[in-house]
Amino acid sequence: MLRSVFTKVIHDQWRILIAWAVFAGLWPALYIALYPSIGAVEEMQSLLDSMPPAIRQLFASSDLDISTPEGYLNIEMFSFVAPLLVMAYTVIAGGGATAGEEDKGTLDLLLANPIRRRRVLAEKSLAFLLGTAVIGLGMWLGLAAGALGAGVEVNLGLVGQAIVSALLLGLAFGSFAMAIGALTGQRWLAAGLALATSVAAFFLNGLGSLVDWLDAWRPVSPFYHYIANDPLVHGLDPVHAGVLVAGTLAWFAVAVVAFERRDLRR
Amino acid sequence: MAEPIIRADKLTKYYGRARGVIELDLEVQPGEVFGFLGPNGAGKTTTIRTLLDFIRPTAGRATIFGLDAHRDSLAIRRRIGYLPGELTLYESLSGRELLSYFAHLRGMLRDGRGEVLAERLDCDLGREIRTLSHGNRQKLGLIQALMADPELAILDEPTLGLDPLVQLEFFKIVDEIRAAGRTVFVSSHNLPEVERICDRVGIIREGRLLAVETVAGLKERALRRLELRFAEPVPVDLLAGVPGVRDLVVDGANLTCVVVGPVDPVLRTALRHEIEDVISHEPGLEEVFMAFYGGQAVGEAPDAA
The missing domain is CATH 3.40.50.300 (P-loop containing nucleotide triphosphate hydrolases)
Structure with a gap:
């Protein structure tokens, strides 16, 4: 089992990862299963329509419309629950990638072995990629099971694409956290900073659609690329997805360069 | 080489x-x-x-x-x-x-x-x-x-x-x-x-x-503090002139001194009298430094900061 840095991460994480994936699946399963029993859809819709546009925009990618399962899922699941479920893993894992070992003091011991620093980062990143995929799979399975069980008709292919979009968003922030950790050697600073940045990015995208002068800045926010195209309705947009992938790779590169050059703490 | x-x-x-x-x-x-x-x-x-x-x-x-x-x-x-x-x-x-x-x-x-x-x-x-x-x-x-x-x-x-x-x-x-x-x-x-x-x-x-x-x-250069307890009082100058002996103090049957280098000649000389106890203090790090840099006491080393 413990054959490489990659398998070591899996060895350390698999229990918590499975638990998290189950949790990430139960959440949408419950929501979608409840959908048919929201009897007073019209009443709820009129309530939503009466909400100030600022609130409406923050919590939905497309128009607030719970008369379709997609609209309901966008509000309840994809506006911020799904990103939060993914980022809770990617940001903490990424922030602790090397900084966790540096904080605890095991990094000297690890790097005394004949293994390059960049390889440690690469193997850990691959393990986190696998972990992120497992969480995405958990979400998809949960949602699919809930929809089938409750007889709600949703396009599970599009659901999958929306989940992939959320995973890419999570990876971008996870890789940002990894870069901060590689730069500073401080895992909680890294995770905290990434989380704070994601909150700011969330509001930038949400408010940007309301405030004229902010609108031009929305593409700066990863949330814009995650959901502005409404992947649950239109599918994953290659350009937006590409931006998230490029951001992830760029932060990974920053992490490698920073980590290779730095004096390690003890 | x-x-x-x-x-x-x-x-x-x-x-x-x-x-x-x-x-x-x-x-x-x-x-x-x-x-x-x-x-x-x-x-x-x-x-x-x-x-x-x-x-x-x-x-x-x-x-x-x-x-x-x-x-x-x-x-x-x-x-x-x-x-x-x-x-x-x-x-x-x-x-x-x-x-x-x-x-x-x-x-x-x-x-x-x-x-x-x-x-x-x-x-x-x-x-x-x-x-x-x-x-x-x-x-x-x-x-x-x-x-x-x-x-x-x-x-x-x-x-x-x-x-x-x-x-x-x-x-x-x-x-x-x-x-x-x-x-x-x-x-x-x-x-x-x-x-x-x-x-x-x-x-x-x-x-x-x-x-x-x-x-x-x-x-050879290490300092070692030696305490000897004899069966009866010994001459004050018992170890005087033995190479490496410093800070000699004789108080009746008790003798303390500092030995630089080998203790063998010291003990041989001392054995002319009956010895009841020998206590040898291993030199600490500071004593080693003193042996090498006697004139430059602790804290006086050049500081680059």
Whole structure:
């Protein structure tokens, strides 16, 4: 089992990862299963329509419309629950990638072995990629099971694409956290900073659609690329997805360069 | 002379403005056990972590096996074993899992040597590391450093927390490594330990290498405080004129003095009278420094900060 840095991460994480994936699946399963029993859809819709546009925009990618399962899922699941479920893993894992070992003091011991620093980062990143995929799979399975069980008709292919979009968003922030950790050697600073940045990015995208002068800045926010195209309705947009992938790779590169050059703490 | 295993050339490291080591010149020869002796904070760990490329020198450079410590670090690390000074292990692994993990990272075909060392050091590999005492963790640290039979073992304070019996077994292992022609670089702040296992000793204080001595030379110049209790009062000038005797005080049947170098002539002279008790105080580090730099007392060493 413990054959490489990659398998070591899996060895350390698999229990918590499975638990998290189950949790990430139960959440949408419950929501979608409840959908048919929201009897007073019209009443709820009129309530939503009466909400100030600022609130409406923050919590939905497309128009607030719970008369379709997609609209309901966008509000309840994809506006911020799904990103939060993914980022809770990617940001903490990424922030602790090397900084966790540096904080605890095991990094000297690890790097005394004949293994390059960049390889440690690469193997850990691959393990986190696998972990992120497992969480995405958990979400998809949960949602699919809930929809089938409750007889709600949703396009599970599009659901999958929306989940992939959320995973890419999570990876971008996870890789940002990894870069901060590689730069500073401080895992909680890294995770905290990434989380704070994601909150700011969330509001930038949400408010940007309301405030004229902010609108031009929305593409700066990863949330814009995650959901502005409404992947649950239109599918994953290659350009937006590409931006998230490029951001992830760029932060990974920053992490490698920073980590290779730095004096390690003890 | 063969190419040195470790060579530091004006190696200098500052952390911001704080002093690490200053213009350290050092050569460790193949097949020797080299002791790096100095008090805590003298720069021993800084030097070692530079050799392993965990930190990069501010100036100067180090080579190991003739390879550059930074540029060729990967090739170097294939051939060395390392015990960190403040050892932290993976708490959730068992000892056996830890050794297996590192054996794989090293590309070792088999890790039977780890089991043999564990047996000798009386270390239970089956237990989860979080349940181990400090001494048992230290044993694991030693085992992982030595299990690949490295050409060079760099051990930072190896006997920290080991009980005396295990220390003796560790000394034997070091003797075997020397006999096999491999090299050991060991840091310590414990003079008797260094005298026991090393061939040569580098003395470091406040970031500067003060001297490199053979252990024999160190003993020759070492100070030792001696207390003798005789059966009956002895002449005040009993040891006067014996080479190496200083600060002689005779009070009836009690005698105290400081001996520089071998104690043999002192004891031979003293044995003309019946001795009831002998107390010998091993010289501490500061006494060694005093022996080498008598005029330059503690705290007066040049400070670069």
